[in-house]
Amino acid sequence: MNSIRSLRSHEVPNYEAHLLRLDAGDRHLRFGFHTDDxxxxxYIGRIETKRDRILAKVADDGAVVGAVHIAAGTERSVEFAFSVDRAWRGHRLGSLLFEQAIVWARNRGFRKFYIFFLAENAPMAHLTRKAEMSLHCDAGEFEAVADLAPATPLTFFREISAEHYAAYEDSLRRGRQAWAPMLATVLPGIASVAITDQTRAAA
Structure with a gap:
């Protein structure tokens, strides 16, 4: 199961940090134009957390390494915008984000979704064609659009399962971070006592 989940409002700065790590070329592909810090x-300040949603893959250190911004539009439509850290590409993360975004949108009654991307954005071209989205190109920019099926008990189950699994992973990560300093202090002492006991037994 993947560990993609919704970001909470206090985690939006982690999404911003993810976008800031993108180099100039990746920012151009993500936003469609030159984008500085x-x-x-x-852009982060314009995100409406009550209407929009950010689904993200969160690494063990808490960093967002891939995300899809789901922006609610008009007439029950949404727009998806994807970004993935360079080190995490080639692991189907984009596809997993895509699948989870569709589930999220279906569960909220949206009936259509759009993706806008530049013609040179090969990963997005592959993803949209694989999903059999309708494509229209104008001045080097593609508009991909597809209908969304109504929600089902299975889509609700998939979303709930994904969120709960991601929350479980987060709790494990926080536990490791909390215990690590203490273990770093205690374990050497335990090892020292064990070695001393073994030495005495041998004597």
Whole structure:
């Protein structure tokens, strides 16, 4: 099972940090134009957390390494915008984000979704064609659109399962982080006592 989950409002800065790690070329593919740090900060400030949703893959250190921003539109439609850290590409993370975004949108009654991407964005071209989305190209930019099926008990189960599994992984990660300093202090002492006992037994 994947560990993609919704970001909470206090985690949005982690999403911003993820976008800021993208180099100039990746930012161009993500946003469709030159995007500096100030522009990314303004973009984050425009996210409406009550209407929009950010689904993300969170690494063991808490960093967002891949995400899809789901922006609610008009007439029961949504737009998906994807980004993945370079080190995490080639592991189907984009496909997993895509699948989870569709489940999320279906469960909230949306009936259509859009993806806009540049013609040179090969991963997005592959993803949208694989999903058999309708494509229209204008001045080097593609508009991909597809209908969303109504929600089913299975889609609700998939979303709930994914969120609970991701929460479980997060709790394990926080536990490891909390215990690590203490273990680093205690374990050497335990090892020292064990060695001393073994030495005495041998004598």
């Amino acid at each position: 100030v522009s990314i900060h303004k």
